[in-house]
Amino acid sequence: MGRAIPKDKDTLPCDITPELYEHICLKFWSKVNRQAPNGCWEWTGIRNSYTDLKYAYGHFEFRNQGWIASRFAWLLIYDKIPKNKLVLHKCDNPPCVNPAHLFLGTNKDNSQDAKRKGRLGRNRRTGITPVP
Ligand SMILES: [Zn+2]
Numbered sequence: 001m002g003r004a005i006p007k008d009k010d011t012l013p014c015d016i017t018p019e020l021y022e023h024i025c026l027k028f029w030s031k032v033n034r035q036a037p038n039g040c041w042e043w044t045g046i047r048n049s050y051t052d053l054k055y056a057y058g059h060f061e062f063r064n065q066g067w068i069a070s071r072f073a074w075l076l077i078y079d080k081i082p083k084n085k086l087v088l089h090k091c092d093n094p095p096c097v098n099p100a101h102l103f104l105g106t107n108k109d110n111s112q113d114a115k116r117k118g119r120l121g122r123n124r125r126t127g128i129t130p131v132p
Contacts (some may be wrong), residue, residue: 009067011080024075028060031069032097040091041098043069057094073097074104086110092117 030064031045043058048068058069074087077099081087088110091101105113 009071011064013063024062028072028076030070031058031060034098038091038093039098040093040096040101042093043095043097045069047095055094058097070102072098073099074102077125084085088113101108107112 010116029067030041033042033044034041034076036042045058047053047056048059048066049056060067060069060072062072068087069082070089072085074081084106085104086109087102088105089096089101090103091098093101096102
């Protein structure tokens with residue numbers, strides 16, 4: 001069988017000691033470029049992407065599980081993500097993990113945000129934007 005699929009990735013594992021936490025933080029932030037001129041802290045490690053790698057989310061491996069780097073950054077600081085909430089980007093830059101650029105929202109917030117920022121296109125056949 002493949003690796004176990006985590007039931008819940010809304011919190012950091014509860015057995016993390018302060019020493020381990022420090023170690024994880026060092027490992028995590030060593031993969032981040034905090035010098036970008038736009039104020040974004042961009043992930044320099046592996047990225048997840050279905051389309052354009054330049055705009056893909058960071059991928060962080062921890063205990064053989066893959067985490068979205070921006071979610072992991074949120075967890076490092078705030079410990080948990082409320083149920084059904086997503087970690088979204090104010091800066092609209094998926095590889096960014098700057099905590100000051102992240103906020104919590106719902107799926108609906110995400111698509112409204114995407115629409116406002118012109119990220120959602122129109123359906124090619126109908127010409128209609130898929131989210132009202
Ligand atoms: Zn940013």
